[in-house]
Amino acid sequence: MNKVIIWICSLLSISTFAQENFKVYYEENENGYKIYANNGEFCPVSVEIDFKIENLSSSIGDIKIIEVPAQTTKFYIADLTVIDRRKALRLGFSVRYNHGNHLQTSFDKDYAYHLPFKKGAEYMVTQGYNGTVSHHNEYALDFKMPIGTAIYAARDGKVVLVEQSFNKTCTEQDCAKFNNYILVYHSDGTFAEYTHIKKGGAKVQPGEMIEKGQHIGYSGNVGWSTGPHLHFIVFLQRFRDRETLPTKFLVGNGKQITQLEEKKKYSKSY
Template sequence: MKLKFTQNIKFVIVLLLFPIFSNAEIKVKIYYELTSNGYEIFADNDEFCTVSVKINFTTTNLSIEGGNNKTYVIDSKRKKQHLTTLTEIKKGKAYKFSFQSNSNYGSVLDKEFDIDYVYDLPYKTHENYTVSQGYNGTFSHQNENSLDFLMPIGTEITAVRDGIVINLIDSNNKNCPTKDCMKFNNVILIYHSDNTFAEYAHLKLKGAKVKVGDKITKGQVIGLSGNVGWSTAAHLHLVIFKQGIEKRETLKTKFKTNEATIEFLNENKNYFRKY
């Protein structure tokens, strides 16, 4: 979405205070306030995690504080966070601006994360399931560090790490073996303290046991597995990732497989949870 604002010496064209939603699912509003010699740019973030917004301005007779095409990180549940100032350059001449933006969850400026964190298996004690597709799997995990656990529909899924639920979908009930059905995936998305995310996918219809904004503890039941979306069999798809503005970076993560063993999970291997 692109907006344009113009001011000359005698009057200002201000029709409405427009929000820009660069991603319809992300609840961020970018807006401006008029000053005596330009504009102040602000953002509201109604999400339960930080959000990154990259803004590209097109200006006439306005300088941009901090430079153009810059990424801003907006705090969670923050109102009126100041982003930048546009200031008139030559007095007495008309000035105007327009801008385009892209946004996504998390802080894309924070490159560090807890690489040594040990995750729990995503199911209850004394249960065991097979990793049917591992990191960079040949079916649907090419160039992606994600895991598929074969499990019957309705299996209780547990959180692999503490976090907060920032998004979920569990209203779908359709599946097929092609990528076209990705849009029907049921998912729970959880944000972690080190700016990483866990996505649990293919839940059954109405299978979420949490809601957006819930604080989650490791091992807590969060949903029920299913066979929904891009799926050929009942399973849980789990991926840990860092989010960029346009794409995610999926991560290989270590799991606790029993009281004494910490390891990366391997394809076609069964894992019994003893703890």
């Protein structure tokens, strides 16, 4: 081969996980290059790769979105094959990535979630779907809870991320960066986030499998919050945002399934 121009791979993470947990890289071979990915996250990660190449042909075209399975090393992405060995090469690519399957559209719409608190308790939903305070165009629920209330898993899943280091609270949206939370990945590709947990309030850790009804943490009043509560959402992850999803819950003795409404109290006796 003659001159080879290699760009440093530009990695752009749109999520909150560390860059060292996910990377795209290449290895040279006799025909050109192979592109691989390592995913150290506890859920699949979607990567969009944009090739900028000359005198190389890509086995997947210029731009492609690929789902990389959780805890995967050297996951094959593409072959870049030399077209003319007498000419210079140019190899460059940029990627963006985020948790989950960016292309996913289907999920279990009829799943019956458990209320995220202990048996025998009752709490009010102070802000529901498309709420006027902070739930604009969002399927999100706020359960009014005193600080230190035990939080229970609404569904089985794997813990992906835990943030519990913050203690700052304010009512401005900029304070969302101080939110403490537990992020859980479900078997149907959806995620649940339990937000505003108190500092040091998680009882689970990333990589842990949890069961529906398991005690996972304690509520708080941390981050973007107007008072002590648990913020709960279920969503499909997109590169730059989240597609929040409506949910149904078992209420009362667990025989009734309903969509929760704002300003109503719900009890759990199952």
